[in-house]
């Protein structure tokens with residue numbers, strides 16, 4: 001009962017803060033854990049539709065309480081993860097609830113980012129094609145040539161060191177230390193990590209990051225050596241602030257994704 005109440009309070013606070021239009025998918029009365037399971041399943045499935053996944057690899061995680069996290073399970077393609085498949089684990093990677101196992105190496109990066117970056121309640125790690133392409137370029141950086149990129153002004157960290165797979169705590173800790181308060185981290189020769197206070201905000205940033213990188217890569221190809229346009233710093237900062245003031249769009253985007261899944265993939269949000 002208490003978890004139901006706390007979940008409802010959290011939703012009410014959030015909807016006021018974000019001026020969000022409540023949708024039936026924001027199920028009033030759900031616990032933070034169940035709401036998190038639904039949110040993660042929605043963005044995992046939508047990421048698969050957009051081709052942001054690889055095989056059965058990569059993870060999305062969400063902090064739902066002290067030393068409590070949700071994460072997608074081992075062996076399931078993102079397109080087949082339902083809310084009931086999302087695991088509840090602790091910070092050591094022990095599965096506390098769920099019918100699947102956790103990939104043993106899944107949590108080395110996520111656990112340290114969660115622990116060392118309190119603002120990173122939701123952590124999305126992908127090898128999505130266009131953003132990853134930038135990590136393969138020596139000195140590859142997001143160019144301020146594109147409106148979609150300007151929302152990331154002052155919010156990006158670049159880890160220019162590549163040490164192979166992150167299979168131990170030392171490498172996980174090193175990677176986590178590179179985030180340093182940013183919301184986006186480009187990981188050299190590897191992929192990207194996007195973090196945020198909610199699944200909706202982190203996923204919206206992930207989506208627009210890939211769009212920005214796609215435009216940049218295409219523009220670079222089209223430029224044939226000519227320079228990309230550059231938005232002046234003062235204007236770029238102002239546009240970044242403007243977009244930050246429209247954050248209700250992030251919540252509405254996730255709500256629309258849930259409606260599309262309801263229509264096209266019934267059962268995706270079932271909790272058992």
Ligand SMILES: [Zn+2]
Nearest residue numbers: 126127190191
């Ligand atoms: Zn990776």
